[in-house]
Amino acid sequence: MREVVIASPLRTPVGRFGGALAAVPATKLAETVLIALLERSGLDPAAVDGVIAAQGYPSMEAPAFGRVAALDAGFPVTTTGYQLDRRCGSGLQAVVNAAMEVQTGASEVVVALGAESMSNAPFYTVEGRRGIVGAGLMLHDALTRGRETVAGRRFPSPEGNVGAAERLRRDYGISREAQDAFALQSHRRAVAAQSSGAFDAELVPVTVPGRKGDTIVDRDEHPRADTSLESLAGLRPMLGRSDPDATVTAGNASGQNDAAAAAIVTTPERAAALGLTPMLRLRSWGVAGNEPALFGVAPVPAANLALARAGVGFADLDVIELNEAFAVQVLACLADWGLDAEDPRLNPRGSGISIGHPIGATGLRMLATLAHELPALDGNLALETMCIGGGQALAAVFERV
Template sequence: MTELRTAVICAPLRTPVGRFGGALAPVHARTLAVTVLEALLERTGIDPAAVDGVIGSQGYPTMESPAFGRVAALDAGFPVTTGGYQLDRRCGSGLQAVVNAAMEVQTGASDVVVALGAESMSNAPLYTEEGRRGLPAGGLMLHDALGRGRETVGGSRFPTPEGNVGSAELLRREYGISRAAQDALALRSHQRAVAAWESGAFDAETVPVTVPGRRGATVVDRDEHPRADTTLEALGGLRAILGRNDPDATVTAGNASGQNDAAAACIVTTPERAESLGLTPVLRLVSWAAAGNDPLRFGVAPVPAANRALERAGLGFADLDVIELNEAFAVQVLACLADWGLDAEDPRLNPRGSGISIGHPIGATGLRMLATLAHELPDLDGDLALETMCIGGGQALAAVFARV
């Protein structure tokens, strides 16, 4: 077999992350995707004809943009010769798009691929599967894609009737994690994200979004989700989501990730092709791994995934300078850290916040994290980073990146 080529990451960018029903709600996922793709072309100066394909990740698609990567590419001005497709690995979709792009490049199937992730959870569809067979006696049932996806993600054999929150509470019981520890982690996340914005650390990775409105357009250029005014007292005053059925429940809207809107993208190619196109690589993919586990314990699936990725790279946690572990829930992060033997206040862990503070726009999250860690590494004078996230339904994805 021919030796695999080196895959490098160039120009990772993201839009601001909007709140559910917030400033970006009028903008659909395709428009967010087009915004970040157009910025990618403008900032790099790359000829779009040089791009072989666009891999578009999205967790809540509609048929407004079938084969999401292809449609977004066409709308962003890529030629008809640029292919594209759509993938869904739930919370890991954005990182999977990067990994898929890297595999195409490494094997020589493609030379230049754009990995794209976009999500507008504010516009997730309400749908029916029964409408074509006539109107049922009780009327048509419209399913909310957001809630339904969390209930069905384990299939018929591994039901998750209480969704991801129920899975998080299971880990709370299993690991004995207190509400106070969860709220403390959530507060640190917000403080770090707010500090990053105040210092200008997010500026280079962020692409503003123009939102049309009846009184004229507005420009969104900052994440909506981080809260500068939150406190332990405020977090402690929030009700547990499953509190009615479980008096010991601890997961709240304050110590869990949000439902959000955003897009992110990057170029994946070889060092040689990057040089010929005038691109500057910022990261090199070192290794990656996926793992599966019981859907009811999906929050700790990053443990085996990260362990495998590090083992394949011949590395350990002591070798890492940045650890980007998506904060689906504070309790899930704390459970992973317990298994790894890492401290919750480790400065390498999400130095600029994560899902609890920045938000979790499902299809875009993995690429948002990549854009952030690509800028964190040089700013912190680091060389190696781990990116990993749990995935609803009992999966996880992890990848090790080296600074170029």
């Protein structure tokens, strides 16, 4: 199959839940990053065959999200588009799907897009069309409901992903102190990167309208420079009422966030013809499934598969981007791999705990970050992987071009 390269990976800043980007719908975040992608790369939108969009919490305000986002961003009507959902792995899955289209010759140029506005995730009802019975209709919170139903009726998760994280704490014997220490490290690395301007090349500012005029958001909102072990230790475990030994808190878990990210996927030959400058080459990828209650360690088999297909091992990697859904699941994966939590290759600029976890955009956010980390660290190979609620994980090996 044909070789695949990645060009111009970009992302918006990541906003906090209900924060600076809350007034901006996912469609607008997507439009913003797509327009910037065209402007910075010089890509003719007519050369794009399609836009594959990842989104975890869609609504019918923008069905077939990739198509809507492309049209909103000014792509021609000949540009096709669709949306996909592999939960936390959705953004990386958009890249993989785009790569498969290019590898097989079905497409020449595809834009992979991920967008999420968790601040605007819908409340919904499934009973309304049958009429109102009793006092009224039940409205479900899409965020909460998605975590409860992600593994279907045979694997119920009434405590959501937090309950699964606590399972790993028990199985692996991971202390609250170790989780908080890892969370602090994540924030320190993200704040250091932010302060040094390391994120600047990958960021696309977002204009937020307001009653007193527009506001420009040009930096991640989630990293906290004031985070300390003392402040983290003072947070209550989310399942503390039902489990006196619970350790997972809002401080050592990822956030609920808003962002969009995108990248161009094509062949080296087509990139040269279009004047694009590739940053990465896709070497391999792998997906794995495991017991839903242990989804946090699913990156272990997924990454092992991707590394084996690339013919490399952990010793060959210069960057390891492992999304931080929870500190405890990162520590559990590291234990299985035999890696140290302070390994400088691991999330050098922070990850889900510090930067945030806008579900559909995370995989492409990570891609944009690692694409700029590799040259800054004079590295060559990177692994990107993340656990996925419901018992899945996705991983890919990228090579610097």
